[in-house]
Amino acid sequence: MFDKLHEECGVFGIFGHPEAANLSYLGLYALQHRGQESCGIVASDGYHLKSHLGMGLVSDVFKKDDIFENLPGHAAIGHVRYSTAGGNDMKNCQPIMVDYARGSIAVAHNGNLVNAMEVRTQLENSGSIFSTTADTETIIHLIARAQSDSLIDRICESLHQVKGAYSLVFLTETRMIAVRDPNGFRPLSLGKLDGAYVVASESCAFDLIEAEFIRELDPGEMIVVDKDGMKSFSPFKETKNTPCVFEHIYFARPDSRIFGRMVYTVRKEFGHQLAREYPVDADIVIAVPDSGVPAAMGYAEEAGLPLELGLIRNHYVGRTFIEPQQSIRHFGVKLKLNPVREIIEGKKVVVIDDSIVRGTTSRKIVKMIRNAGAKEIHVRISSPPTSYPCFYGIDTPSRKELISASHSIDEINRYITSDSLGYLSIEGMHEAVTMHGDDKIGFCDACFSGEYPVKFPRLKSDKQLGLF
Structure with a gap:
């Protein structure tokens, strides 16, 4: 498996x-x-919710x-999941759908609640x-425990008790509700298709179904359809x-x-900035x-160097695969990437990647x-060193x-056996990501x-993610 970080999930909803x-x-x-671990859809016919997960x-x-x-x-919400909070298990598939005293409700969630363990303990x-660990x-x-007669008030009362990252889409028999956390950690966009309102984690979902992109939900905004x-x-x-x-660096x-910017444009600007910070004779x-x-592409433009397809990716290898025996586990990367000798041989090569996690x-x-x-290999990373765990999805x-939490850049360079290594600076990253927007x-x-x-809570960081 690639040495990459993974997003928790994506959400989608349509009403009308x-x-x-x-x-x-x-x-x-x-x-x-x-x-890619699980997915599901919950639909409403105006009277009942039905699901397939x-x-x-x-x-x-x-x-x-x-x-x-x-x-x-006429209404449905959907979810794709990669587990961060809760295990990789059928019981944790989303959208989560329940029947309770006031009817039926389903929810799809992108993000992590940093105080979920604390709130769960109080509830238990x-x-x-x-019924899940999510x-x-x-x-x-x-x-379900909130006392207000208004569903909107009950949702607001509930969300005031949780902290962290959430882009949520709810579905009842007669309404779709979408909400983004006050910090706006995770993206959530609003569109329209033939009079129907659509929400999605990313606007690329609108392009596929030919929906019109209207805008992104503001941080802390709730819409009710x-x-x-x-x-x-x-x-x-x-x-x-x-x-x-990191949505701009890798996920999206x-x-x-x-977040007001085209991801492609921002990533190219990361490359431009990286070339300015870490040029090399190549x-x-x-x-x-x-x-x-x-x-x-951005690095090559800024450096005035030719961009070549020196690594070819096999698009037919999924996240997991069968490895015949323990002795060839190192074939994992070779199954996914193959170098083109005719392009690389005898050359001083700049290799651009978005991040280094473990380094393997x-x-x-x-x-x-x-x-x-x-002849030479100069690795350049279009983000700063990833040194701390994420609690937000x-x-x-x-x-x-x-x-990078325990090794210097020189030590990482020696470990990965490159001739030189350069990361985009934090300041350069912020300059690049804000250059084309607010x-x-x-x-x-x-x-x-x-x-x-x-x-x-310190308990979560100590026991779950080893921050301290």
């Missing part, structure tokens, strides 16, 4: 379209890069046509019984806007527009595909390029597993700086 479930399938297909990719879970016959109605001590279920329990149209609320205290900068698709620039490609994959890539005849190893946005860079916008 006769093919809601089918369009949700397509929306999830476009968001598949945000989670499963482990695996969207195309596998929804491969039978009759599935959609059992998901009728007062009699609540949980932190999302705490929100459902809080809604029903038969009378859409209403917007701002039920939370205004706070500093701190969207996750380059053809998506998030012959060619190559990218570690696919996420390193736009930054490599980078070391193997450098070895492959060296074996293909490279990224699958991050504990700090002791992050190579420079008042203060992006969350906690995984690089250790400065966390929303504090978390």
Whole structure:
């Protein structure tokens, strides 16, 4: 498996379209890069909620046509998941759907609640019984226990009790509700299709179904869509806007527009800035595909060097694969990437990647390029060193597993066996990401700086992520 960080999930919702479930399938297909472990759709026909969930990719879970016959109605929400909070288990598939005293409700969640364990313990001590290990279920329990007659008030009351990152989409028999946390950690966009309102983690989902992109939900904004149209609320205290900068570095698709910027444009600017900070005498620039490609383009443009396809990715290898025997486990990277000797041999090569997590994959890539005849290998990373775990919806190893937390850049360079190594500076990253938009946005860079916008219980960091 690649030495990469993983996003927790992606969400999608549509209200007011006769093919809601089918369009949700397509929306999830476009968001598949945000989670590959499980997926699901819950649909409403105006009277009942029906769901279909499963482990695996969207195309596998929804491969039978009759599935959609059992998901009728004009509204649906969907979810793709990669587990960070809660295990990789069928019981943790989303959207989570429950029946309670006031009817039925389903929810799909992108992000992590930093106080989920604390809230869950309080709920269990007062009699609540949980059926999943996902932190999302705490929100459902809080809604069920809230006393207000208004669903909107119950949701607001519940969300005031949790902290952290959440882009949420709720579905009842008659309404769809979407909300972003006050910090705006995770993206959530609003669109329209044939009079129906659509929400999605990324705008690329709108492109696939030919929906019109309207705007992104503001941090702390809640929208409610029903038969009378859409209403917007701002039920939370205004706070500093701190969207996750790693969405631009790696997670989001380059053809998506998030946090006011086109991802592709920002990644190219990372490359331009990286070339200004770490130039090198070289012959060619190559990218570690696919996420390193736009930054490599920017680096090559700024440095005046040719960009070549020196590494070819096998797109037919999934996240996991069968390895015949223990002795060839190192074949993992070779199954996914192959160097082109005719391009690399005898050349001084700049290799652009988006990040180094543990360093094991980078070391193997450098070895492959060296074996293909490279004269020199200069690794350039289009983000700062990842030295701290994330609590806001990224699958991050504990700090002791992050190579840059315990090793200097020179030591990492020696470990991965490159001739030189350069990371984009934190200052350069912020300059690049704000160059094409509102420079008042203060992006969350906690995984690089250790400065966390929303504090978390020390117990969680100690026992779960080894921060201290």
